[in-house]
Amino acid sequence: MQYVSTRGAAPRMGFEDVTLAGLASDGGLYVPESWPGFSRDEIAALRGLSYVDTAVAVMRPFVAGALTDKELKSLCETAYGRFSHAAVVPLKQLDHRQWVMELFHGPTLAFKDVALQLLGLLFERFLRDRDTHLTIVGATSGDTGSAAIDAVAGRAKIDIFMLHPKDRVSDVQRRQMTTVLAPNVHNIAIEGSFDDAQALVKAMFAHQSFATRYNLGAVNSINWARLMAQVVYYFYAAVRLGAPDRPVAFSVPTGNFGDVFAGYVASKMGLPIAKLIVATNVNDILHRALSAGDYSVGSVTPTAAPSMDIQVSSNFERLLFDMHGRDGAALAASMRGFEETKKLVIPAAMRGEVEGLFTSARIDADRMALAMRWGQDKAGELLDPHTAIGFAAAQDADLPADVPVVTLATAHPAKFRDAVERATGNRPALPSRVGNLFEREERYATLPATIEAIEDYVSDQVGVDA
Numbered sequence: 101m102q103y104v105s106t107r108g109a110a111p112r113m114g115f116e117d118v119t120l121a122g123l124a125s126d127g128g129l130y131v132p133e134s135w136p137g138f139s140r141d142e143i144a145a146l147r148g149l150s151y152v153d154t155a156v157a158v159m160r161p162f163v164a165g166a167l168t169d170k171e172l173k174s175l176c177e178t179a180y181g182r183f184s185h186a187a188v189v190p191l192k193q194l195d196h197r198q199w200v201m202e203l204f205h206g207p208t209l210a211f212k213d214v215a216l217q218l219l220g221l222l223f224e225r226f227l228r229d230r231d232t233h234l235t236i237v238g239a240t241s242g243d244t245g246s247a248a249i250d251a252v253a254g255r256a257k258i259d260i261f262m263l264h265p266k267d268r269v270s271d272v273q274r275r276q277m278t279t280v281l282a283p284n285v286h287n288i289a290i291e292g293s294f295d296d297a298q299a300l301v302k303a304m305f306a307h308q309s310f311a312t313r314y315n316l317g318a319v320n321s322i323n324w325a326r327l328m329a330q331v332v333y334y335f336y337a338a339v340r341l342g343a344p345d346r347p348v349a350f351s352v353p354t355g356n357f358g359d360v361f362a363g364y365v366a367s368k369m370g371l372p373i374a375k376l377i378v379a380t381n382v383n384d385i386l387h388r389a390l391s392a393g394d395y396s397v398g399s400v401t402p403t404a405a406p407s408m409d410i411q412v413s414s415n416f417e418r419l420l421f422d423m424h425g426r427d428g429a430a431l432a433a434s435m436r437g438f439e440e441t442k443k444l445v446i447p448a449a450m451r452g453e454v455e456g457l458f459t460s461a462r463i464d465a466d467r468m469a470l471a472m473r474w475g476q477d478k479a480g481e482l483l484d485p486h487t488a489i490g491f492a493a494a495q496d497a498d499l500p501a502d503v504p505v506v507t508l509a510t511a512h513p514a515k516f517r518d519a520v521e522r523a524t525g526n527r528p529a530l531p532s533r534v535g536n537l538f539e540r541e542e543r544y545a546t547l548p549a550t551i552e553a554i555e556d557y558v559s560d561q562v563g564v565d566a
């Protein structure tokens with residue numbers, strides 16, 4: 101399998117190089133040169149497979165040329181062996197047609213573990229025979245940071261620098277990052293928003309001499325391997341609910357558009373997905389983009405679902421690439437315009453390419469709290485604020501009555517226990533696997549949101565002069 105950049109000007113690469121590169125050298129994101137297809141029989145053959153065997157079958161085409169089936173299976177066994185539920189991502193039924201898929205049984209209590217546990221192992225495997233040090237730079241609104249740090253802490257040949265917006269993540273999220281004291285882990289609280297942090301990461305990649313000198317790598321969903329690992333659970337859920345004979349809908353609480361883009365990939369591969377519901381909070385750029393073609397950046401409003409307090413969604417570029425007929429030069433021109441004006445109009449004809457598959461909803465704080473109370477009172481399920489946004493959008497969606505709807509439960513409610521308690525009166529306990537989080541020492545730097553400050557800090561810590 102070969103990969104191409106969404107902006108058309110970076111070299112084609114195989115899976116191993118794409119995983120280590122993160123962002124393409126032209127500023128674009130890597131995508132497979134073409135989408136691999138699964139026949140009905142191949143999808144039917146996934147019935148009854150374990151999560152690990154499903155993962156091997158679904159990811160096989162994407163890693164072709166880089167890993168054998170045996171190697172991939174062994175990495176998946178190690179990654180998913182760390183999950184606390186035997187089904188890895190259990191499905192729970194909430195009413196006659198609504199389901200949630202709990203993606204938070206990994207070590208850091210959020211769906212990010214599904215991909216990042218595997219990515220940490222892929223880095224180790226691909227660096228094994230290279231005389232190379234990887235400097236990971238990442239941005240987090242809370243969950244990617246802890247999952248990435250857990251996945252790479254203490255690994256040889258890797259340093260990780262994780263930027264989070266100061267005072268805009270929950271106390272559990274912050275401590276899950278800042279109490280990891282392994283010498284290769286460097287947490288930075290920036291004086292700015294998540295969007296500022298993400299822009300700084302991309303600016304470091306764009307600073308060619310810095311990116312080359314430090315051999316930058318990515319753990320955010322700009323890294324294709326993140327999305328690849330997330331495609332698996334769409335197949336896993338859908339075959340359990342009747343695919344390929346019955347289409348299934350998914351509702352996805354959305355910020356950086358990675359999780360729901362993985363659903364789009366599953367659909368491109370032939371999985372019968374009736375609808376992908378893109379659920380946003382009041383930071384609704386994706387809802388405006390998909391419903392009205394208005395992809396324009398506003399200011400970020402802090403919410404009780406802070407991981408989705410995002411305006412510029414990295415992976416939307418991957419969808420725009422397909423909307424532009426996979427014409428990298430045309431998309432590069434559109435993205436240059438967007439970077440200058442913070443606005444992009446997506447004409448109806450272009451949206452038509454994906455209109456049948458996506459629908460979207462903007463869920464405000466009251467509707468979110470209502471969904472949390474419904475989950476607790478009617479189904480005995482405590483939903484975290486992000487999941488509640490997905491579930492509210494699923495309840496409100498206009499879909500044929502015989503289509504089951506799966507909401508992706510992206511975080512454990514205990515990660516956002518203040519918000520859950522405010523909405524439901526119930527304060528969820530932290531699972532024992534996170535340990536004595538509130539007794540451990542924290543370590544992080546606080547820096548201004550400027551590229552000079554961050555690059556100087558990276559240079560100091562890694563010990564190579566920029």
Ligand SMILES: Cc1ncc(COP(=O)(O)O)c(C=O)c1O
Pocket residue numbers: 210211242243244321353354355356357358359360407408486487510511
């Ligand atoms: C708990 C939670 N839910 C949902 C999202 C949104 O996922 P994505 O960015 O892949 O759209 C995030 C972060 O991105 C998250 O941390």
Ligand SMILES: N[C@@H](CCOP(=O)(O)O)C(=O)O
Pocket residue numbers: 239240241242243244245319320321322355356358407408414
């Ligand atoms: N909500 C995310 C934001 C970063 O998203 P990513 O999927 O691109 O890593 C987080 O928790 O950090």
